[in-house]
Structure formats: structure tokens, C-alpha cells
Amino acid sequence: MVAKKRTTLRNKAASKKPNNSLNGSEAVFHQLSTPNSFPEDPKAFLHQLRETKKEKQMNKQDTFLTQIKERAAGNPDFAGISKSSIRRRKRNMKNDLKPKMNDLLLSLNKEAGLKEILENDHKTGSLEDEDMMVDTNVTKITKSTKYRHINNETSASVKIKKNQPSIRNQKGAKQLTKDESKRFVQVLNNNAFKADPFGSLKEIIKMQKF
Incomplete structure (x- = not known):
């Protein structure tokens, strides 16, 4: 008695597959040889080698040296000087550029002396050349005696x-x-300032305490 061949759904499905006859190694080789139809992974090449501590230290040292060279190239006067010292020097330079009231007082005294010289020259020229005098719009400069006592007194504070x-x-x-x-x-409306502006400036400068 011959046994009947049993057909199942599993056998029918296996008989329809063309690659079912390949063994395991041949199937793996077939998968590797066939081109991959999936898109490339964008994160596949993000992995990079980590730099060592020594490389990090060398990179920091190189960047620090380049920064120092750039600063030195910008202003050679500040080469090799710390930041605090550079700030201190710049602050002192700004203070030197500020106007000095003592210098203004000296310039006013010099201007008063020049006024006296011009006044004397004007008087002598008027006595010698009265006939040759030409009428001009120049105002006559007269020295006021109102603030003469300030020069002999000690400066108040x-x-x-x-x-x-x-x-x-x-x-x-x-x-x-x-x-x-x-x-x-x-100040502009003050009568003393209108009469002698430079004398008023001298008095105010001497009264200031620096």
C-alpha cells in the first residue's frame, strides 16, 4: 500500500518561491551582491575620532599664541603687557586729554599780557601817526582793575x-x-561777566579746589 503525498499550504507557498532552493551561505551572498534599494542614512558618517587630551592642550596653546600675536600686531606699544595694565594706561591717556583748569589760567594770564602789549602799541602808534590813523571796527581793549587784587591773594578753596x-x-x-x-x-546774564569775562573766569578757576 502506497502512502499518499500530503500537500499543505506551506508546501505550496514554498514551491512558488524561486530563491527557496538556495542554502544559507548562498542567500547571504545574494543579499550582499544585490544593490541596496534603501536611501543612505544621514547619520552614518557622523561618528568622528575623539581628540586626545594632549591634542586639546596643543590646540588651546596655539589659539592663545595666535591671539597674543594679533594683539601685538595691532598696537606694538602694548605687546607683552597684561590686560589690566593696558586698561590702566588707556585710562591715564584719557585723563591726560581732559582740559586742565590750571593751563587755562596760565593762558588767560598770557592773554592779559598780550592785551597790555597791544594797548601800549596802539597808544604809541596813535601818538606818532595821528594823521595816518585809519578808522577801523576794532574795539578798544582796556584792562579792568576790578580783579587786580586776586593775583596778590592766596587762592581760596x-x-x-x-x-x-x-x-x-x-x-x-x-x-x-x-x-x-x-x-x-x-552766567551770561551776570553783569560782572559782561563787563570782564576773562577776569571772571580767572576768579572762578582760582576758587575751584582740584
Whole structure:
């Protein structure tokens, strides 16, 4: 008695597959040889080799040296000087550029001497050449004796208020500008300043305490 061949759904499906006859190694080779139809992974090449501690240290040292060379190339006077020293020198340079009241006083004294010389020359020229004198629009300069006693006296000192608004912040600068504009109008309307402006400046400079 011959046994009947049993057909199942699994056998039918296996018989329809063409690659079912390949063994395991041949199937793997077939998969590797066939081109991959999937798109490339964008994160496949993100992995990079890590730099060692020594390489990091060398890179930091190189960047630090290049920064120093660039700073030295910008201003050779500050080459090899620390940042705090450079800031201190720049601050002193700014202070040197500020106007000095003592220099203004010296220039005013020199101007007073020049006025005397011009006045004397004008008088001598008028006596010698009265006939040749030409009428001009130049105002006659006369030295006032109102502030003559200031030169012989010791300079007084006025205490400067330390609770004034600071010019560093916006509110203080605004208040100082407002006060200075009021003071400027008062000075222009002062009769003593109108009579002798340079003498008034001398008196104010000598009364200031630096």
C-alpha cells in the first residue's frame, strides 16, 4: 500500500518561491551582491575620532599664541603687557586729554599780557601817526582793575559737593545737563561777566579746589 503525498499550504507557498532552493551561505551572498534599494542614512558618517587630551592642550596653546600675536600686531606699544595694565594706561591717556583748569589760567594770564602789549602799541602808534590813523571796527581793549587784587591773594578753596549726580548713569547725566544749562544762562546774564569775562573766569578757576 502506497502512502499518499500530503500537500499543505506551506508546501505550496514554498514551491512558488524561486530563491527557496538556495542554502544559507548562498542567500547571504545574494543579499550582499544585490544593490541596496534603501536611501543612505544621514547619520552614518557622523561618528568622528575623539581628540586626545594632549591634542586639546596643543590646540588651546596655539589659539592663545595666535591671539597674543594679533594683539601685538595691532598696537606694538602694548605687546607683552597684561590686560589690566593696558586698561590702566588707556585710562591715564584719557585723563591726560581732559582740559586742565590750571593751563587755562596760565593762558588767560598770557592773554592779559598780550592785551597790555597791544594797548601800549596802539597808544604809541596813535601818538606818532595821528594823521595816518585809519578808522577801523576794532574795539578798544582796556584792562579792568576790578580783579587786580586776586593775583596778590592766596587762592581760596571751595569744597566740592560729593553728593552730586553721577555722569556715568543716564539719570545723573540728564540732571547735570539741566543744571549746567541753567548755570550757563545765569552766567551770561551776570553783569560782572559782561563787563570782564576773562577776569571772571580767572576768579572762578582760582576758587575751584582740584
